[in-house]
Amino acid sequence: MGDLTHRPLAPLIEEAEEWTPLDWWKLEIRSFIVAPAVVRDLSIIAPQEAVQAEYTKITGASCLRSLSYLYAIVGPLVGAAMMIRWAWTSGDNFDLPLATAGILTALALIVGVYGQVQEHRHPRAVTAGSLRTLALLHIIPAAVSLLLAATAGRSQLTGPDVLWIVVIAADALLHVVLLVRGPVRPGGPQNEVDNIRQGLTETPQHVLDEIQDRRRSAIELLRSRDLIDAGGAARANAAPMGELGLTMAPELARHLPDAPAGAPPRHEVDG
Numbered sequence: 588m589g590d591l592t593h594r595p596l597a598p599l600i601e602e603a604e605e606w607t608p609l610d611w612w613k614l615e616i617r618s619f620i621v622a623p624a625v626v627r628d629l630s631i632i633a634p635q636e637a638v639q640a641e642y643t644k645i646t647g648a649s650c651l652r653s654l655s656y657l658y659a660i661v662g663p664l665v666g667a668a669m670m671i672r673w674a675w676t677s678g679d680n681f682d683l684p685l686a687t688a689g690i691l692t693a694l695a696l697i698v699g700v701y702g703q704v705q706e707h708r709h710p711r712a713v714t715a716g717s718l719r720t721l722a723l724l725h726i727i728p729a730a731v732s733l734l735l736a737a738t739a740g741r742s743q744l745t746g747p748d749v750l751w752i753v754v755i756a757a758d759a760l761l762h763v764v765l766l767v768r769g770p771v772r773p774g775g776p777q778n779e780v781d782n783i784r785q786g787l788t789e790t791p792q793h794v795l796d797e798i799q800d801r802r803r804s805a806i807e808l809l810r811s812r813d814l815i816d817a818g819g820a821a822r823a824n825a826a827p828m829g830e831l832g833l834t835m836a837p838e839l840a841r842h843l844p845d846a847p848a849g850a851p852p853r854h855e856v857d858g
Contacts, residue, residue: 594620594641596805606814608836611823612637614805615831618798624709625786625829632779633832634839659698660724662691663758667728674739683743688732689751695725696758703761709789710775711782722766729759783829795828802831 594617603610612633619626620641630638666688673684732755736744771777776785787795803824810820819835826834833840 596801597808600805600808600812600814603814606809608839609634609637611835612832612839613641614802615829616641618802618805619829622786622790622794622798624789625783628711628779628782628786629829629832632783632840634841637832637839655698656702659695659702660721662695663688663725663728663732663755666691666755667731670732670735670740674735683736683740683748685732685736685740685744685748685751689748689754692729692732692751692758693754696754696761699725699758699761703765706772710772710785712772712776712778713770715770718765718770722762725762726759726766729755733759780830780833787829799828
């Protein structure tokens with residue numbers, strides 16, 4: 588998990604001449620940097636400036652995960668593009684590339700299935716728009732590849748091609764099911780704030796206790812340096828874990844699906 592003294596909170600406070608709403612988000616992200624499940628969810632809802640300033644660690648695992656998800660989108664598209672090119676040239680230049688399209692899609696399907704396994708273990712809500720885009724980026728290429736195979740490529744189909752047809756259809760079916768299910772898994776988090784709360788349940792309690800202690804010390808330091816008043820300190824200390832930024836500076840959140848506990852009414856903030 589890492590050393591909990593990594594990137595201490597005190598320098599963030601000691602270097603500040605005044606404490607701004609953005610600083611609350613920086614403080615929260617820095618305090619949770621040792622809890623990856625939480626900080627990833629915070630990075631979705633936190634203002635971009637705070638994320639860029641505090642969430643800068645890139646690991647080999649995170650790079651591999653990002654590349655695999657990127658491939659899961661690109662693979663089927665490349666396969667469909669090859670099928671379109673073959674049909675456009677009337678198959679004069681090369682054989683029906685259904686096997687290649689199938690292999691590309693099979694790898695994407697493996698990534699998709701793995702993602703669903705992880706989603707079952709660590710459920711998260713996603714936006715309807717992102718789910719729809721992802722699903723269509725699989726369903727449309729699959730439909731194109733299958734249609735061309737069944738029409739222009741029908742005369743070239745062989746026995747082994749049935750396997751690739753099944754693979755491509757399975758990838759499309761997976762994403763049709765996800766699209767029908769919707770962006771929220773039954774019984775799972777309902778929005779971005781729930782995602783943060785879910786991340787807290789996945790973090791060892793001793794780590795959460797240490798983060799809470801460090802947060803209290805940081806708030807005491809803020810108060811001792813007169814960067815916040817007593818009321819602000821009380822509100823900050825009362826903020827639920829993972830919702831310090833939402834409580835103290837909700838107007839900066841990129842998404843605010845519901846009012847977090849302890850937050851002031853929205854009209855007071857917006858006014």
